[in-house]
Amino acid sequence: MFFLSEIEHTLRLPPYLLNRPLNEAIKGELDSLFLDKVIEKLGLCVSVYDIRSIDGGFIFPGDGASTYTVRFRLVMFRPFVGEVISARLKESSKDGLRLSLGFFDDIYVPVPLLASPNHSEPDPEHKNGIRWVWEYEGENYPIDGTDEIRFRVHNVSYPPVPLEQGKDSDEKESEQKDSKPFAPMVVTGSLDADGLGPISWWV
Amino acid sequence: MLILAISYDLISHILLAFVKSGTLIFVGWIYSFYLKKLIALGFLLEHFKKRVCLLLEHNAGALTNFEVLDLLKSRGAGKDPTRVIASVSASEFKVFDYLEQTPACNQTRDIIHKFVDECKKFDLAKAEILNVVNMRPSSAVEVYTIIEECDTRMEEKIDDFVEMILQVLPAHPSQAEPNEESGEGKEETVQ
Numbered sequence: 001m002f003f004l005s006e007i008e009h010t011l012r013l014p015p016y017l018l019n020r021p022l023n024e025a026i027k028g029e030l031d032s033l034f035l036d037k038v039i040e041k042l043g044l045c046v047s048v049y050d051i052r053s054i055d056g057g058f059i060f061p062g063d064g065a066s067t068y069t070v071r072f073r074l075v076m077f078r079p080f081v082g083e084v085i086s087a088r089l090k091e092s093s094k095d096g097l098r099l100s101l102g103f104f105d106d107i108y109v110p111v112p113l114l115a116s117p118n119h120s121e122p123d124p125e126h127k128n129g130i131r132w133v134w135e136y137e138g139e140n141y142p143i144d145g146t147d148e149i150r151f152r153v154h155n156v157s158y159p160p161v162p163l164e165q166g167k168d169s170d171e172k173e174s175e176q177k178d179s180k181p182f183a184p185m186v187v188t189g190s191l192d193a194d195g196l197g198p199i200s201w202w203v
Numbered sequence: 204m205l206i207l208a209i210s211y212d213l214i215s216h217i218l219l220a221f222v223k224s225g226t227l228i229f230v231g232w233i234y235s236f237y238l239k240k241l242i243a244l245g246f247l248l249e250h251f252k253k254r255v256c257l258l259l260e261h262n263a264g265a266l267t268n269f270e271v272l273d274l275l276k277s278r279g280a281g282k283d284p285t286r287v288i289a290s291v292s293a294s295e296f297k298v299f300d301y302l303e304q305t306p307a308c309n310q311t312r313d314i315i316h317k318f319v320d321e322c323k324k325f326d327l328a329k330a331e332i333l334n335v336v337n338m339r340p341s342s343a344v345e346v347y348t349i350i351e352e353c354d355t356r357m358e359e360k361i362d363d364f365v366e367m368i369l370q371v372l373p374a375h376p377s378q379a380e381p382n383e384e385s386g387e388g389k390e391e392t393v394q
Contacts, residue, residue, distance in 0.1 A: 036294035150348075
C-alpha cells in the first residue's frame, strides 16, 4: 500500500523563513508543497520520510529568496493491482459502491465487479439510496455500512487534469460545479472473489 | 613648414590610433559587460531547466502498514490528544487513524522479521507477504484471495500457513476475544 519514492526538487525558500534552522524550514516547505497531493504515477503523498541532501543556497539576482536543490524520500500511498485492502462504505448508488479509507475517498466498485449474483434494492435507511445485496445459496447478504469491507484493487488510474473551458456560458459552469469534484487518483476495486466483501460474511 | 606638416600628420595619426584604441577599449568593455550578463543568464536558464521536480527513484522500497504507523508514532502522533503540538499534519493524522484500526497497531519489528523468516519455506512472493502482514487473514478463505493460484502452490500447506499466521502475528484488538481461547490452547500444546 505504501511505497517510498526518492525525488529531487529545486526549492525556493522564502526570506521570512530565514530565521529558522535550515532543516526545519525546508521540511516545512516540502510539507506544504507535497503533503496530501497526488503525483501522477506515484500516488498520494502521505508524508516526508527523510531528507537525504540539501545543496545550493544560491540567491539569484533580483530575487530575495534562496534556492536549494533538495533530495528527499516521500511515503506514497500507491496500492498495487491485486492488493487486498479493507475500507469503509461511503456511499452506495446505482453505479456501484464508493469506499473510503479516511485519508483517501475515491475508491469505486462498479456494478460488474460486485459479488455476483446480486440485486439492488432501495435502501430503507437512507433516502434515494440503493443497497446492494448478494445472493448466495438462497441467502441474502446485504452490503451495508456496519463493518469493514475488503476489496481487491483492480486498477489504479490517474485521469488527466481537466482544462478550463473559457468560452462556455455561465450556465454550463454552474452545472459543472454541481457535479463531482475532480479526483486526480481513482482506485477501482472488485468484490468478486472468496474472502472479499464485508468481513461479517466470512468470519 | 615641412616639419610642421610632418609632425601634424604624425600627431593626427597618433591621435587617430589613440581614438581607435579608445573606442576599441570602450567597445570591448561594453562587450564584456553584456557577456557577463549573458553568461549569468545562461546559468540561470540551466538552473531553471532543472526547476521541475525530478523523479530519482520510482520505488525506493515498499513499506508495511506497521512501518508507516511506526514513523507517524515516532513523530508523536499517538501521544498527543490535542493533535496540535506534534509535528504531524491533519492529513497524516487521518492516515494514523486508519492504520490504528488495522492489525498493524499490535505489530513490532521482531514479529515481522520472524514472520518473514517463517514464510521462506512457503515460497511466497514479496507482495503476498506484504499483503498478509497488512491484512492478517485468520482463515483459509481469506488466504485464497491474497495468494494467487493457492490450490496449486499450497495444496496441503494452507492449514499450516494459517496456523503460523495465527501464532506469529498478533490479532487486532477487536478480534482478540474469540482468538484468545484458541491462542492459549495452542500455547499449551507448543510448550
